[in-house]
Every structure is written in structure tokens, then in C-alpha cells.
Amino acid sequence: MQLADQPRVRQWQLLLLLPAGFLLVLFIVSLGAIANLSVNGPQGLTLEHYARFLSTPVYAYVLYKTVRTATAVTFVTLILAYPLSYLMSCVGRRTARVLTIAVVLPFFTSVMVRTFAWIVILGRRGFVNEYLGRLGVIDVPLSLLYNPSAVLLGMTYVMLPYMILTLHSVMRGIDRNLLRAAQNLGAGSVETFWRVVLPLTLPGIMSGSLLVFLLSLGFFITPALMGGPADLLVATVVQREIELTMNWGFGCAMAMTLLAITLLGFVLYYRLAGFGRLLSAEER
Amino acid sequence: MATAGLRGLLTFPTPRTANAPRVERPLGPPAMQNRGAGVRMDKIRKVYGDIAVVGDISLDIRAGEFFTLLGPSGSGKTTLLQMIAGFVSPSGGEVFIDGRSVVRVPPQHREVGMVFQNYALFPHLTVFENVAFPLRVRRVSRSAIRERVDNLLRLFQLEGLGGRMPRQLSGGQQQRVAVARALVFEPRALLMDEPLGALDKKLREELQLELKHLQRRVGATFVYVTHDQEEALTMSDRVAIMRRGVIEQVGDPREIYERPATLFVAGFLGETNLITGLVKGLEPIGGITVETHDGGRIRGMAPSRVGVGESVVAAIRPERIAVVNDGPGTGTVEGVVDEAVYLGDSIRWKVRTAQHGVVVVKEQNRANQQVRQVGEHVHLQWLPTDVRVFAAAV
Numbered sequence: 063m064q065l066a067d068q069p070r071v072r073q074w075q076l077l078l079l080l081p082a083g084f085l086l087v088l089f090i091v092s093l094g095a096i097a098n099l100s101v102n103g104p105q106g107l108t109l110e111h112y113a114r115f116l117s118t119p120v121y122a123y124v125l126y127k128t129v130r131t132a133t134a135v136t137f138v139t140l141i142l143a144y145p146l147s148y149l150m151s152c153v154g155r156r157t158a159r160v161l162t163i164a165v166v167l168p169f170f171t172s173v174m175v176r177t178f179a180w181i182v183i184l185g186r187r188g189f190v191n192e193y194l195g196r197l198g199v200i201d202v203p204l205s206l207l208y209n210p211s212a213v214l215l216g217m218t219y220v221m222l223p224y225m226i227l228t229l230h231s232v233m234r235g236i237d238r239n240l241l242r243a244a245q246n247l248g249a250g251s252v253e254t255f256w257r258v259v260l261p262l263t264l265p266g267i268m269s270g271s272l273l274v275f276l277l278s279l280g281f282f283i284t285p286a287l288m289g290g291p292a293d294l295l296v297a298t299v300v301q302r303e304i305e306l307t308m309n310w311g312f313g314c315a316m317a318m319t320l321l322a323i324t325l326l327g328f329v330l331y332y333r334l335a336g337f338g339r340l341l342s343a344e345e346r
Numbered sequence: 347m348a349t350a351g352l353r354g355l356l357t358f359p360t361p362r363t364a365n366a367p368r369v370e371r372p373l374g375p376p377a378m379q380n381r382g383a384g385v386r387m388d389k390i391r392k393v394y395g396d397i398a399v400v401g402d403i404s405l406d407i408r409a410g411e412f413f414t415l416l417g418p419s420g421s422g423k424t425t426l427l428q429m430i431a432g433f434v435s436p437s438g439g440e441v442f443i444d445g446r447s448v449v450r451v452p453p454q455h456r457e458v459g460m461v462f463q464n465y466a467l468f469p470h471l472t473v474f475e476n477v478a479f480p481l482r483v484r485r486v487s488r489s490a491i492r493e494r495v496d497n498l499l500r501l502f503q504l505e506g507l508g509g510r511m512p513r514q515l516s517g518g519q520q521q522r523v524a525v526a527r528a529l530v531f532e533p534r535a536l537l538m539d540e541p542l543g544a545l546d547k548k549l550r551e552e553l554q555l556e557l558k559h560l561q562r563r564v565g566a567t568f569v570y571v572t573h574d575q576e577e578a579l580t581m582s583d584r585v586a587i588m589r590r591g592v593i594e595q596v597g598d599p600r601e602i603y604e605r606p607a608t609l610f611v612a613g614f615l616g617e618t619n620l621i622t623g624l625v626k627g628l629e630p631i632g633g634i635t636v637e638t639h640d641g642g643r644i645r646g647m648a649p650s651r652v653g654v655g656e657s658v659v660a661a662i663r664p665e666r667i668a669v670v671n672d673g674p675g676t677g678t679v680e681g682v683v684d685e686a687v688y689l690g691d692s693i694r695w696k697v698r699t700a701q702h703g704v705v706v707v708k709e710q711n712r713a714n715q716q717v718r719q720v721g722e723h724v725h726l727q728w729l730p731t732d733v734r735v736f737a738a739a740v
Contacts, residue, residue: 239464240468247479249483257479257482258470261470
């Protein structure tokens with residue numbers, strides 16, 4: 063019975079190669095092309111683009127600022143997401159479901175639309191300036207956009223759901239009895255948090271932070287739309303190099319450098335996420 | 347459940363509870379000489395919606411006794427325990443530990459240890475750190491912690507396992523760590539919620555006696571929750587039998603087994619022949635005559651008042667019935683052996699009688715035990731004092 067079925071299943075499984083083929087063509091090949099462009103000069107193979115990128119102060123500064131922004135976004139996101147995730151894991155199932163939907167809801171619209179929404183809110187003639195002006199708090203509209211804080215705000219907003227969902231999945235797995243046990247053994251709320259909750263959620267903190275950090279590194283739309291001319295991040299510069307100055311080699315070298323940093327991060331991420339999965343599996 | 351969790355997690359001590367003094371006692375010598383605390387409940391009640399999970403229970407658990415709450419699942423025993431621990435706040439009534447009302451005292455200040463059914467060992471801490479936890483939060487000095495925890499690990503035969511993680515231990519070892527952790531801060535009472543439920547039968551029997559000995563040595567009050575009657579009878583000084591949120595009977599194991607106060611207790615503990623009938627006549631000192639539906643007569647004792655003509659159930663333990671060969675005498679019932687089951691240490695007969703239906707008899711398998719054949723005519727005998735008569739459940 064099973065033997066007779068096997069060939070058919072195998073044939074059917076061949077269909078699964080189709081998406082794999084897509085991936086191969088779309089990603090591997092195009093990535094290869096980019097890598098190829100980044101090391102190709104007029105005189106054959108060269109690393110001059112990489113050298114220029116990393117040694118030119120302006121570009122090195124952009125790279126530094128990108129990493130710094132991603133770090134800041136990660137930090138702020140973590141601080142904001144942690145209490146909410148904790149709350150979500152404590153409340154009843156129905157409330158938790160409503161909260162989860164609320165968290166996931168932004169995914170239904172594009173990042174572009176959501177970023178423009180922020181521009182509508184914070185713009186020179188946006189809601190905030192309008193109301194503050196009407197209330198007489200300010201005479202001249204505040205410039206709330208096109209500065210590093212606006213980039214931080216916009217990016218944090220976009221990244222928050224990723225962090226919340228990652229943290230929530232870890233927190234939900236914590237046995238409530240452990241918290242009761244801690245209390246019973248004499249630990250108050252604060253002590254229970256430091257000695258039990260925080261250590262047990264550490265894997266979630268690690269993987270959530272890495273996920274947000276990596277996504278932030280290559281983030282394009284929000285920093286490009288909400289940042290000022292001084293707030294260029296790597297992704298934006300890559301786009302300009304290729305689209306405006308047609309400097310393919312240099313743009314590709316920057317993209318590859320960013321990719322290298324991201325890959326390094328992903329190796330770390332999988333180590334930690336794997337560790338987290340291991341821990342929760344063993345608990346059960 | 348979820349709201350209870352929320353309350354436990356998110357409430358920071360309100361000013362009132364924050365000022366409640368923690369019962370500060372110096373940590374005694376490792377011999378753990380400890381006078382237990384009495385736990386008294388006064389009309390305690392827990393209502394969820396329309397359902398009274400625990401309904402107006404008053405109970406006085408004496409200092410230093412091994413007290414068991416026994417009942418089927420859903421009888422409210424765990425809720426009652428959690429109200430003592432402080433995880434569930436009662437809808438009404440009071441809980442006193444050592445004469446002090448603790449209803450407003452948060453769990454971390456109640457100074458009662460608790461062993462959870464799944465042990466609730468901290469998975470990120472070693473065995474040593476788990477046992478040291480209550481001392482760490484009490485800011486006991488490092489050297490004192492080391493000494494106490496090492497002593498306790500030795501006492502619980504966990505020497506050399508201090509560096510292990512809980513998941514690396516066997517079920518029995520985890521259980522011992524949980525008990526050690528709950529005792530290390532010398533609580534005056536130890537609460538246990540089916541702590542042996544997850545273990546296999548042989549280990550469970552071993553640990554039952556271990557816990558009993560431990561309780562004698564430690565001297566703390568043990569409040570034990572179980573649905574296993576054998577466990578309750580083996581370990582307890584006294585047992586409360588619970589059903590649907592109320593206590594049916596409180597007494598020592600012998601009392602509740604031999605003199606059940608209600609039909610539920612009689613049926614819940616051990617095996618019992620239940621024979622229905624009507625009250626025919628009353629005798630002095632609780633004596634009663636019952637006429638069974640098949641025309642037989644049974645004399646017995648009624649623990650609570652029943653009236654003539656009332657429909658009742660007569661309960662007789664199988665081991666209190668003797669099988670005899672001949673001679674119709676007083677209190678003998680005629681019957682035919684319907685089934686014989688050999689149990690090694692005992693033999694169970696099912697005897698079909700004309701007046702009382704099928705009656706189960708259990709006899710010790712003694713050296714001169716007579717072997718009855720199926721179909722054999724026998725007589726059954728019992729004492730009227732071994733028959734308990736209860737009003738039939740409506």
C-alpha cells in the first residue's frame with residue numbers, strides 16, 4: 063500500500079522544486095550579479111569599491127550611523143515591547159487575542175502608507191502642529207520631521223510588532239506556577255521579575271532584538287521618507303548611487319558590505335534562537 | 347485562572363499590604379526543629395460567577411499535624427489550598443495562620459511553603475540555586491545559605507546533584523528538590539498539591555512514607571491535597587473529605603473509613619456494598635432495621651437521623667462479611683457464589699443472595715482458607731455495628 067503510493071508522492075513532490083527554482087533565479091542569481099558587479103572594475107577584478115566605501119569618512123560615517131540607528135531602534139523597541147508582551151501573556155485568552163490582532167493589524171497596510179501617515183501627523187501642517195498652534199502653545203510650526211528623532215520614531219513604530227510577537231511567544235511559554243512558586247518562596251513582584259521572569263525571557267529578548275536590529279540595518283522606506291538630508295542610511299545611499307549616479311559597482315559594494323554584517327548577525331540570531339527553542343522544548 | 351494570573355503578576359503590593367510585617371524569624375539550626383502553625387478557616391468561600399467552588403468551609407487544622415484534603419477532581423480542594431497560600435483570594439470568610447488573619451497578606455509574606463503538582467522548579471537555576479532561592483530573597487548571608495542548602499540536600503539524598511539543572515533529574519529527585527526548596531526557609535506550614543501525582547506507583551508508595559517521616563521530624567503542619575484515598579489513609583493524621591466545595595467529613599483515617607458520616611464518604615473510600623431499602627424500625631442508640639426491596643432485613647447503625655419509612659442505603663464493607671458454611675443463625679444470609687477472584691493476599695467472592703442482591707465479600711487469604719466453588723451454597727454473616735445506614739441520595 064505504502065510502497066505503491068510512494069512513486070506518486072515523489073512525482074507530486076517534484077512540484078515543490080518550482081518555488082525553489084524561483085528562489086534560485088531571483089535571489090541567488092541576482093545576488094551573484096550584485097556580488098559580481100561589486101568586484102568588477104574596468105581592469106577586471108578589483109576591491110577598489112570596498113576600499114573606497116570603508117575608507118571614505120563620509121561613507122564610513124553613514125555605515126556607522128546605520129548601525130547606530132539600528133541599535134537605537136532595537137533598544138527603544140525592546141523597552142516599549144517588553145511590558146506590553148508581558149501584559150499579553152498575563153491576561154485572559156480572549157483579551158490576549160484582541161491584543162495580538164491589534165499588534166498584527168499594521169501588517170495589513172504597507173510600510174509606505176504607514177510612513178506617510180506619520181508625515182501627515184507630524185508634518186509642518188500636520189495634526190500635531192495644527193493643534194498646538196491653535197491652542198497657542200507654539201507660534202511657529204515645529205519641525206518634527208526630517209530629523210534623526212523622526213527616523214527613530216518611524217522605524218520603532220514599524221519594528222514594534224516584530225519585537226512584541228517574538229517576546230510574546232517566549233513569555234507565553236512560561237509556566238505560571240513558576241511565578242507563584244517564586245511568590246510563595248518569599249519573592250515580591252520586583253524580585254520575582256528579576257530572578258525568574260527576566261532570566262526566562264532572555265532568549266526572547268535576544269532573538270527579538272537581533273531580528274529587529276537586522277531588519278533595521280537594511281531598512282529603506284521610513285528613513286528615506288522621514289529623515290532629513292543629514293540622516294542618510296546605507297540603504298538610501300545605495301539607492302542613490304545606483305539610481306542617480308549610476309555607480310553600480312560602488313552601490314553593489316555597499317550592499318554587499320551590509321549583507322555581510324546582516325549575515326553575521328543572522329549567524330548569531332540562529333545560535334540564540336536555537337538556544338531559545340532548546341530551552342523551551344526542554345521545559346515542556 | 348487567567349485573571350488570577352494577572353493579579354498575581356501585575357499587582358505590586360498596595361501600601362496596606364506592603365506595610366504588613368513579614369514574619370521575621372531567625373533561621374534555626376539545620377536540624378529544623380520547628381513548631382508548626384495552626385491553620386484555621388472560618389466560613390471561607392470562593393465563587394466564580396454563579397459557581398461556588400468552595401462554599402463556606404470552616405476547618406481547624408491543628409499545629410503540627412499531617413492534614414489531608416481528599417476529594418475527587420473539581421471538589422474544590424486545590425482552590426482551598428491556594429487560598430491558604432494566598433494565590434486565590436476568598437470571596438468571603440477568613441483564613442488564620444497561627445491565629446493571625448492572613449486574607450490581606452500577600453503570598454510572599456505568608457511564610458508557608460508550597461509544593462506544586464508539577465514541582466515548579468526554576469528551569470534556569472541549578473538544584474542548589476533552586477533550594478537557595480527562598481534564602482536569597484531573604485538576604486541570608488552567602489555562607490549561611492551554603493551551609494543550610496548543603497545540609498538539606500544531604501537530608502534529601504540529593505548530595506552531589508546541587509550543580510545539576512532540574513531537567514536532568516528523575517521525577518522522584520525533582521520532587522525531593524521541590525520539598526527541600528519549600529522547607530529551606532522553615533515555613534510553619536507546608537502545603538502540597540498532589541505532589542506525588544506524576545510518579546509511578548512504586549515510587550509513590552516509597553515517597554508517601556518518606557513524607558510522613560519527614561513531617562514527624564520537621565514538626566511543621568502539612569496540608570496535603572490528593573484524590574488518592576490510599577495516599578490519604580497512609581500519611582494523614584486527619585483527613586477532610588471534600589465534595590462539590592464542601593467538607594463531607596473530617597476525621598482520622600480509621601474514623602472516616604470505618605464510620606463514614608455520609609453515603610458519599612462510604613462510597614468514595616474503599617469498596618462498599620450498598621443495599622437500598624426502607625427504614626422498618628428504630629432501636630435505641632442509633633440502631634435501625636432496614637427492609638430491603640427484595641424482602642430481606644438488615645440491622646445497622648445510622649450516623650444521622652432517619653425516619654421510619656424513609657428510603658435508605660445500607661453500606662457494608664466486603665471485608666467485614668464472613669462466609670460461613672451452614673447453620674442458619676441470626677444475621678445470616680443465604681446465597682450462591684457467583685464469582686471468585688483470587689487476588690493473592692485476599693479472595694473476592696460475589697455472592698448472589700435472595701434478599702440483598704449481589705454482595706461482594708473479601709476474605710484474607712489465610713493458611714486454612716476454604717476455597718469456594720462458583721455455584722456453591724454459602725451463608726454470609728456480619729455484625730449490625732458494621733452496617734452503616736444513610737438516607738438515600740435524592
